Structure formats: structure tokens, C-alpha cells
Amino acid sequence: MGVWWGPVVRVLVLQAAWALGGGQVRYSVPEEARAGTVVGRLAQDLGLEAGEPEARRLRLVAQGRRASVEVSGASGALVVSSRLDREELCGKSAPCALRLEVLVERPLRVFHVELEVTDINDNAPLFPAARKNLSIAELSTMPGSRFPLEGASDADIGANAQLSYTLSPSEHFTLDVKSSDENRKSLFLVLTKSLDRETMPVHRLVLTASDGGWPSLSGTVELVISVLDANDNAPQFNQSVYKVQLPESAAEKTLVVRVNATDPDEGLNMDFSYSIISSVPIRKRDLFTIDPKTGEVRLTGALDFEDARLHELQIEARDKGTPPLSGHCSVELEVVDVNDNAPEVWVTSLSVPVAEDASVGTVVALLSVSDRDSGANGRVCCAVWPAGPFGLVATFAGSYSLVLREALDRERVSEYEVEVRAEDGGAPPLRASRGVRVPVSDVNDNAPAFAQAVYTVLARENNAAGAELARLWARDPDEAGNGHVSYSVAEGGVGGASAGGGWRSASSYVSVDAESGRLWALQPLDYEELQVLQFEVRAVDAGEPPLCGNATVQLFVVDENDNAPALLPPAGGGPGPGASGEAAWVPGAGPGAGAWWAWAAWGAPAGQVVAKIRAVDADSGYNAWLRYELWEPRGKGPFRVGLYSGEVSTARALEEADGPRQRLVIVVRDHGEPARSATATLSVSLVEGGEAALAAAGSSSGSGSGLRASSGAEGGASSSSRNVWLVVAICAVSSLFLLAVVLYGASRWAPRAAVLSGPGPATLVCASEVGSWSYSQRQSRSLCVADGAGKSDLMVFSPNFPPPPGAAAKEMQPEPPALLDTVSGPPFLASRPFPLPALPARPLGSRWWESGSAAGACEAMPNMKGQQQRVFGTPCIWYIGVFFMVLSLLGRVCESRIEP
Structure with missing residues (x-):
């Protein structure tokens, strides 16, 4: 071996x-x-x-x-x-x-x-039976008679299945072997010599079948031949081989073939029956049956082309003679294939999941397809359904590869159910399918995206630290870590005055929760410090590499009424009493706190502005819209306050019955909810006009801060105003000098007389849009300039001349006034008989005629009651004295009025 x-x-x-x-x-x-x-x-x-x-x-x-x-x-x-x-x-x-x-x-x-x-020769030839019984009639069986024998079968193939037969030595019998084709041989036992039953009734022969293998294997069958008497004609078939074709789909009981045999004998010797004595393959013998009388061969089961393509039956016709004789034929049944087997699909290898960034041509699975049918019935075509990103590539006969044809997107389709369909070429075709589940694994190919590019968030000021302001959300269609989004404040802040003069980042005001995207306030927000905060929030996923998206957040702080009105000091800024139209202020403990006081002259008409209360509110909008209310005294008092201007003015003409002093409590409220307020206490002293003006002038020079002009004027006069005042002062001095000279000459030529002139009726001249006014006597008039003009006040004086003879004093009309600069001082300084107050020395440019009223109200000029002026006569020395006195007064006034 x-x-x-x-x-x-x-x-x-x-x-x-x-x-x-x-x-x-x-x-x-x-x-x-x-x-x-x-x-x-x-x-x-x-x-x-x-x-x-x-x-x-x-x-x-x-x-x-x-x-x-x-x-x-x-x-x-x-x-x-x-x-x-x-x-x-x-x-x-x-x-x-x-x-x-x-x-x-x-x-x-x-x-x-x-x-x-x-193949190796491992199977010996095998006969259908170990013993074969034959009956041969004597005499009637002539030498040369042939008796068919059933050959052996060998499971091997090729040379190992090439059988040769030998018969044991006998003088009466020999073996005749005929090859019908290369695979089948017909065996006949040939009688060579007539039999003599009396000499030898039974002949025992051994038929040996040997294959062509090496070493050769063999099988034997014992032939037991009984010698019979005279039935010397055996049945004979009309053909020795019947060839039939049947489709494998033939039903049970289908007629395969009808064999026919005849016997020339008579009686019982010609009466025969049919039987199937052998079948190849041997295991399929029960698949057929034959009618003993008619010789019809029928199916008893189903044919299967894939199991056996050819069936060979040995049919015997045996008569009833004594001994019985038999004839033999063979039936060769060729099975015709039909399309009765659907294709079969196997998945031999599956590589899943497939990454969504897998390249085109990636092999996903290996498939095997087969069909047991033959010819066109066994030719299989395969396709993938539905037509999508996958396709089939034939790699070998019956083998296919499932490959990627298109790019994948897990966010669009996360899993594919692919069906591989196979169809054969039969008529009708048979189909089979195999489902393949192909999940798609995620890669980080999507950045987080916010629902809005810009978020507008409103937050009330004074919110609690840690209060939730908004909730931001960014969507990332990836999965697992690739879709896990974390939030952070990227950049942004506020600078300049809003941040206290420096830059402050947004992260000092707000914070965003990394997991939920909730926007928190880190500290209470103050509208007065911060109105708008713009910053960016970044969303970053946990992929590798990470991807991010941004959104802009505009945080608007909504004002709350958290600031009460604050009272402001007078425009002069210093303590002490102010001029008329501006309240004086004594500093207190807080902003705007303290006592306010002002003067008002008896007899002041209704509408005269006494003082102006100023206040501010750090809030905005309605919360900073202020209104002024007179809290005390209630009822019909002599004063009133402007609802929105804060100007304190007379509600009626002031009388001596109003007392020497009025205490006013003024409440300043805003329009917030709830409203906040501040209280100012104003003390108004009621004095005579001259005393009020003198007190105002004296206190202004002593306190170090002068009266401010109306709200439209600035702290000092412009250069053009200074030049005008200088020209007016020079002209006034020159005019007085010339007047003195003229009066001196007239006194030389006219009789001396003392003219007494009384005061004329008072005249009110208003030039301000907001009700500012000036008050003058018969012999003096005051001109007030509106706020927008930005000019200093001008005073117009008229000398008192005696009335024409026969005319009443009350009917006297003033002469055309002479234009004098107010630097000559208030009119009462020139008309009152008492000595002039000593004016302190002030540097050039100091201001004392300033009005604190924001509305630009004209100041109340003193009313000269019951004053009389005497025009003295001719002494020249008197005129010279008056001239130098006036010149000295004008110099001091100009020195204190004109700024550098």
C-alpha cells in the first residue's frame, strides 16, 4: 500500500x-x-x-x-x-x-x-442476489439457447467499475457477454449442449464478476440450473430494449411503458406473467411497478433528476409451463430535468458594521449561490434589492461579493436591510432570496448646529445670582460621543464706561451649563452699569476630531425702578443762599439732601419764578421721568411747583399777610412701578424788593459762588459778550460825564429849583418763553433775554424828570430811556438814599450775576416803593462827586462781571 x-x-x-x-x-x-x-x-x-x-x-x-x-x-x-x-x-x-x-x-x-x-477500488462487484435459480427444459431447449443473467454492479467508477465476468467450467454452459455501451453489459448463459435431466438434474455454476481495479475485487453469484421437461418455448418480447423519457415532475401512477411478449406454446405453457426482476440503481427498485397481465410499467413514487438521471429495469415474462420458461427485456428510463429546485443563497462571510466613511468598493459580505437543476434551469442570476448603495460583483462561478457602490450617510440611513435575490433560467423561473442586515457605524461628520444664529435674551436687572436666563440647544445628528454636545461661553464682553472703565468678559456675568445649555446669571445685573451684553456660545461635540458650532447671544438688561430721584445742588455748586430764581442749598448727608432756601419780594406778581428744584434719576424711560409735587403746604398756598420743570413760582401776588417765611416740602417722584421719590425742603423768605436784591448780592459775593444764568446759558460769557459790556461801560461813563457838563452849564443859566419826583407805576417786561420776567419802577425798566440767546441781561434806566406843568403825576410818561449796561448794578443801587454797600474786591472774571433756573427765568428786580429822588442844583462839586462815584461803581461792576 x-x-x-x-x-x-x-x-x-x-x-x-x-x-x-x-x-x-x-x-x-x-x-x-x-x-x-x-x-x-x-x-x-x-x-x-x-x-x-x-x-x-x-x-x-x-x-x-x-x-x-x-x-x-x-x-x-x-x-x-x-x-x-x-x-x-x-x-x-x-x-x-x-x-x-x-x-x-x-x-x-x-x-x-x-x-x-x-476513486479507489474499495467496492467489490455486487450481484442482486447471492443465488440465481434457472429452469431449463430438456430436449426442447436446443443448444445455443440463451438465458439472460442479471449482471453485477460496482459503486466505483472508471476502471474500478469496469467489470469482467467468468463462469465456472461446464460442458453444457458458457457465458456470453455483450456490451450495449461502455457502462452496461448484457450477460447471457448459453446452452452449448442439450441437457439430460436423468444424467444431471441440477447444474450448479458460479458466475464471478471482477472489476478493473488494482488489486482487483470480485463478486460471485451461484447459478442453480434445474433441468425441466418439455416446455421448450419461452415467451419472447417484441424488442429487447425499451427506451423511455419522463420529466421528473411526472405524477405517481404515470405510465412509463407497456412491454409486450408472446409465447408460441399452448395451454399453460403459453400463459405467462410479467415481473420486474432487477433495477439499477438497486435502491430505486420500489419506484416502479408492472401489471403482471398487461405489462404496463407505472410509477409508484416521484422521480428526481438530481438523484438519478437514468433508471434501468429488467422485465421478465414467465410462462406457466412445466417447467416454466421466461423471456427477458430491459427498460431504460431517462429522467428529464424540470425546474423544480429554487436557487440557494448562503452568506459565507459578513463584515459589519460598515463605517459611514467607507470607500466605494468596500466588500461587505461574501455570498454563494447554487441551483441543483441543470442547463438553463440551473443558471442563476443575482441582484440586490432595493437598488441602493450596495451592489453584487461576481468573483467566481456561484460566488458573489456584496460591495459598496455609493457613499453612506448614517444620519440619513442608519441601517440597511439588503435582500439578495436569485433567479434561475427555468420556465417559469424560480426565485430565492437572502436578507442581509448592514448597520452603518457613525463617524463625526456633523458639527453641532444651533436652532438660531442669534438669540435675543431679556433679563431684568437685579436678578438673583444663579437665575436661569435662557436655554440654548444645538443639534448634532451624530450618535454616541460624536453627538454629545457640550456648551461654553466662547467670547464677548463689555468695555468702556459700561464696565467701569475697563474690559470685562462675558464669562464674568453669565455662565452656560456644559450639558444642558442653560444660560445662568453669575451675578445680579445692573441696568445702570450694563445695558447690552453680546457674546458667543460655542457647542462642541465629543468626536475625534471634535467639531463645533457658534451662536451669538444678545443679552438686553431690562431696567427696573431701583433708583430713587436724587436732588442736585444749585448750578453754582456752593453752599449759601442763591440769587432770585435759584434756590440756595445747604449740604446734607446724602445726594440731594439738605435744606433749600430762597428769597421772594412782597408784592411779586403771580408766575414769578422763585427757585428751581433740580433732580436726576439713574433709571431710564418711565422709571427716570420725574414729576414735582408740592406736598406742603396743602391747599391754596402762595406758591406752586411746575409738574415736570421743578420751577417754584408764585401762585398769586405775595402779600405781607403771607408772613416773613414760607416752608415748602416738594416731593420728586418717578413714574416707575412702584414709584420712588425724594423730598426737598425749600424755605422762602419774604422780604422787600430792595432787601432781597441786596441780600442776594451780598450773599453771592460772600459765599464765593455767584448766581447762574438761565438753563440755556453756560458758566461764563463768551468773548463777544465781554466786548459788548466793555463798550457799554465806556459809553455809560462818557454819557454821565457829558450829562454832568451839560447840567453844570444849565445850572449857570437857569433858575435853581428843586424838583421832587415820585415813583411811577411799575412795569413788567417779559422776554422768556417759559415765563421769565423782570420788574422795574417808573424810572427804570429791565430787559430779560431768553435762554436760547445765551446773552447776559441788559437793564434800561430812565431818569426822573418833572412832569409838564398842569399834568398830574400819575399821567406822566417816561422819557426815552438811555441804554445802560447792567454792569452798573441793580437799579436800586442808584436810587436809594442809603449808602452803597462795600463791594469786596474780586478778580477779573468772577461771576456774581448767575441764575440757577434751568428754564432761564428772569430775576425779580426790586420794586422801589415810595422812593423819591432829588435833583440837586448847580454846585459843580456835586456833579463831579456824582460822576466819580458812578465811575467807581461801574469799574467795580465791570471788574466782577467781565471774565478773562
Whole structure:
């Protein structure tokens, strides 16, 4: 046996080398090889280096049935794992080739191996029975008579199935063997010499069948021949071989063929019956039945082309003579294939999940498709449904690869249910399908996206620290970590005056929760400090690399009424009493706190502005819209306050009955909810007009801060105003000098007379849009300039001349006034008989005629009551004295009025 095995191995190696050169690995192994027998060096033949088979997981994929070979993991050799029986695997088919698929991973590749199982002579010829009984009539059976014998069968193929027959030596019988084709032989027992029952009633012969294998195997059957008397005609069939074709779909009881035999004998010797004496394949004998009388052969089961393509029946017609004689024929049934087998689809390898960034052409699965039918019925076409990102590529006969045809997007489709459909070429075609589930794995290819590019958030000021302001949300369609979004404040802030003069980042005001996107306030917000805060919020996913998206947040702080009105000091800024129209202020403990006081002259008409209360509110809008209300005294008092201007004016003409002092409590409220307020206490002293003006002038010079002009005027006069005052002062001095000279000359030529003139009626001249006014006597008039003009006040004086003779004093009309600059001082300074107050020395540019009223009200000029002026006569020294006195007064006034 060892001598025979060596050449076989060499032949197998040569065949394998030839197969590799042709593009397919082919091996050959004899059946019944021992387990562990090396079929071939598969790894070496596939071009794998040492160690690669195990590293790349070289393995064998079985298709449909259990394979009897396996791949050795260490060496990569193809070895026999279990008993190989060619007859069990392929039956009579030749050659017996097994198609194997070998997979190699990293990268995934498939190789097709064809393993041919060669036949060895392991099956001896086998007769249908161990004994065959024959009856031959004597005498009537002539020499040369032929008696068919049932031949043996051999499960092997090729030379191992080539049978030869020998008959044991006999002088009466010989064996005739005829070959109908290369696979079948007809055996006949030929009578060579007439039989003599009396000499030998029974002949026992041994028929031996030997195959062509090496060593040859054989099988025997014992022929027991009984010699009968005279029934010398056996039934004869009209043809020795009946050839029939039936489709494998033929139903049970279908008529296969009707055989016909005749017997020329008479009586019982011609009465015969039909029977099936043998069938090939032997295991299919019960598939047919014959009617003993009619010779009709019918099916008792279903034909199967894939199991047996050809059936051979031996039919015998045996008469009832003594001894009975028989005739024989054969029926050859060819089974015609029909499309009764649907294709079969197997998934031999599946590489899932598939990354959504996998390249086109990536192999997802390996498939095997087969159909047991033949011809067009066995030709299979495959397709993928639905038509999408996957396609099929034929790699070998019956093998396909499921590959990627298009780019994947997990956010659009996260999983595919692919159906591989197979259809054969039969009529009608049969179909089969195999579902393949292909999940798509995620990659980080989507950045977080906010629902809005800009978020507008409103937050009330004085909110609690930690209060939730808004909730931001960014969507990331990726999954797991690629879709997990975290939030942070990226950039932004506020600078300049809103941040206290420096830059403050947005992260010092707000914070965003990294997980939920909730926007929190880190500290209470103050509208007065911060109105608008703009910053960016960034959303970053946890992918690799991470992707991010931004959104702009505009945080608007909504004002709350959290600031009460604050009272402002007078425009002069210093303590002490102010001029008329501006309240004086004594500093208190807080902003705007303290006592306010002002003067008002008795007899002041209704509408005269006494003082102006100023207040501000740090809030905005309605919360900063202030209104002024007179809280005390209630009822009909002598004063009233402007609802929105804060000007305190007389509600009626002031009388001596109003007392020397009025205490006013003024409440300043805003329009917020709830409203906040501040209270100012104003003390108004009621004095005579001259005393009020003198007190105002004296206190202004003593306190270090003068009266401010109306709200439209600035702290000092412009350069053009200074030039006008200088010109007016010079003209006034020159006019007085000339007047003195003229009066002196007139006194020389006219009689001396003392003219007493009384005061004329008072005249009110208003020039302000807001009701400012000035008050003058008969002999003096005051001109007030509106706020917008930005000019200093001008005073117009008229000298008192005696009325024409015969005219009443009350009917006297003033002469055209002479234009004098107010730097000459208030009019009462020139008309009152008491000495002039000493004016303190002030540097040039100091201001004392300033009005604190924001509305630009004109100041109340004193009303000269009951004053009389005497025009003295001719002494020249008197005129010179008056001239120098007036000149000195004008110099001081100009020095204190004109700014540098």
C-alpha cells in the first residue's frame, strides 16, 4: 500500500501546481484517505509567508454540507479531517470535485479551491442476489439457447467499475457477454449442449464478476440450473430494449411503458406473467411497478433528476409451463430535468458594521449561490434589492461579493436591510432570496448646529445670582460621543464706561451649563452699569476630531425702578443762599439732601419764578421721568411747583399777610412701578424788593459762588459778550460825564429849583418763553433775554424828570430811556438814599450775576416803593462827586462781571 501511495501524492502535487498556474487552486485526494493526510500546502500555494496563515486567519468555508477537509492553522496545509467516501459524496458522477472557499482576513480575500476525490477500488462487484435459480427444459431447449443473467454492479467508477465476468467450467454452459455501451453489459448463459435431466438434474455454476481495479475485487453469484421437461418455448418480447423519457415532475401512477411478449406454446405453457426482476440503481427498485397481465410499467413514487438521471429495469415474462420458461427485456428510463429546485443563497462571510466613511468598493459580505437543476434551469442570476448603495460583483462561478457602490450617510440611513435575490433560467423561473442586515457605524461628520444664529435674551436687572436666563440647544445628528454636545461661553464682553472703565468678559456675568445649555446669571445685573451684553456660545461635540458650532447671544438688561430721584445742588455748586430764581442749598448727608432756601419780594406778581428744584434719576424711560409735587403746604398756598420743570413760582401776588417765611416740602417722584421719590425742603423768605436784591448780592459775593444764568446759558460769557459790556461801560461813563457838563452849564443859566419826583407805576417786561420776567419802577425798566440767546441781561434806566406843568403825576410818561449796561448794578443801587454797600474786591472774571433756573427765568428786580429822588442844583462839586462815584461803581461792576 505504501508503494502505491507515493506516486499518487506526486501526481496530486503536480496537479495542484498546474491549477495555480491556471488561476485556481486544485488538489486531488484519493477517497478513504486517513484523517490528517496532507492534501496540499495551501498557504504556500496561495503565496502566504510563514506565520501569515495563522495571523491572517486562513480558514475554510463549508458550503451546504460538512466538509471532510480542514486547514491547519499553524502550517496552513489542507488536511483530511474525516473519512472521504467518493461514492457517498458523488455517487456515480465523475469526476467527483468539491468546491471549497478559503478566506484570508486583513485584507479580506477569498480563494476558490477545487478538491477532486479520486476513486479507489474499495467496492467489490455486487450481484442482486447471492443465488440465481434457472429452469431449463430438456430436449426442447436446443443448444445455443440463451438465458439472460442479471449482471453485477460496482459503486466505483472508471476502471474500478469496469467489470469482467467468468463462469465456472461446464460442458453444457458458457457465458456470453455483450456490451450495449461502455457502462452496461448484457450477460447471457448459453446452452452449448442439450441437457439430460436423468444424467444431471441440477447444474450448479458460479458466475464471478471482477472489476478493473488494482488489486482487483470480485463478486460471485451461484447459478442453480434445474433441468425441466418439455416446455421448450419461452415467451419472447417484441424488442429487447425499451427506451423511455419522463420529466421528473411526472405524477405517481404515470405510465412509463407497456412491454409486450408472446409465447408460441399452448395451454399453460403459453400463459405467462410479467415481473420486474432487477433495477439499477438497486435502491430505486420500489419506484416502479408492472401489471403482471398487461405489462404496463407505472410509477409508484416521484422521480428526481438530481438523484438519478437514468433508471434501468429488467422485465421478465414467465410462462406457466412445466417447467416454466421466461423471456427477458430491459427498460431504460431517462429522467428529464424540470425546474423544480429554487436557487440557494448562503452568506459565507459578513463584515459589519460598515463605517459611514467607507470607500466605494468596500466588500461587505461574501455570498454563494447554487441551483441543483441543470442547463438553463440551473443558471442563476443575482441582484440586490432595493437598488441602493450596495451592489453584487461576481468573483467566481456561484460566488458573489456584496460591495459598496455609493457613499453612506448614517444620519440619513442608519441601517440597511439588503435582500439578495436569485433567479434561475427555468420556465417559469424560480426565485430565492437572502436578507442581509448592514448597520452603518457613525463617524463625526456633523458639527453641532444651533436652532438660531442669534438669540435675543431679556433679563431684568437685579436678578438673583444663579437665575436661569435662557436655554440654548444645538443639534448634532451624530450618535454616541460624536453627538454629545457640550456648551461654553466662547467670547464677548463689555468695555468702556459700561464696565467701569475697563474690559470685562462675558464669562464674568453669565455662565452656560456644559450639558444642558442653560444660560445662568453669575451675578445680579445692573441696568445702570450694563445695558447690552453680546457674546458667543460655542457647542462642541465629543468626536475625534471634535467639531463645533457658534451662536451669538444678545443679552438686553431690562431696567427696573431701583433708583430713587436724587436732588442736585444749585448750578453754582456752593453752599449759601442763591440769587432770585435759584434756590440756595445747604449740604446734607446724602445726594440731594439738605435744606433749600430762597428769597421772594412782597408784592411779586403771580408766575414769578422763585427757585428751581433740580433732580436726576439713574433709571431710564418711565422709571427716570420725574414729576414735582408740592406736598406742603396743602391747599391754596402762595406758591406752586411746575409738574415736570421743578420751577417754584408764585401762585398769586405775595402779600405781607403771607408772613416773613414760607416752608415748602416738594416731593420728586418717578413714574416707575412702584414709584420712588425724594423730598426737598425749600424755605422762602419774604422780604422787600430792595432787601432781597441786596441780600442776594451780598450773599453771592460772600459765599464765593455767584448766581447762574438761565438753563440755556453756560458758566461764563463768551468773548463777544465781554466786548459788548466793555463798550457799554465806556459809553455809560462818557454819557454821565457829558450829562454832568451839560447840567453844570444849565445850572449857570437857569433858575435853581428843586424838583421832587415820585415813583411811577411799575412795569413788567417779559422776554422768556417759559415765563421769565423782570420788574422795574417808573424810572427804570429791565430787559430779560431768553435762554436760547445765551446773552447776559441788559437793564434800561430812565431818569426822573418833572412832569409838564398842569399834568398830574400819575399821567406822566417816561422819557426815552438811555441804554445802560447792567454792569452798573441793580437799579436800586442808584436810587436809594442809603449808602452803597462795600463791594469786596474780586478778580477779573468772577461771576456774581448767575441764575440757577434751568428754564432761564428772569430775576425779580426790586420794586422801589415810595422812593423819591432829588435833583440837586448847580454846585459843580456835586456833579463831579456824582460822576466819580458812578465811575467807581461801574469799574467795580465791570471788574466782577467781565471774565478773562
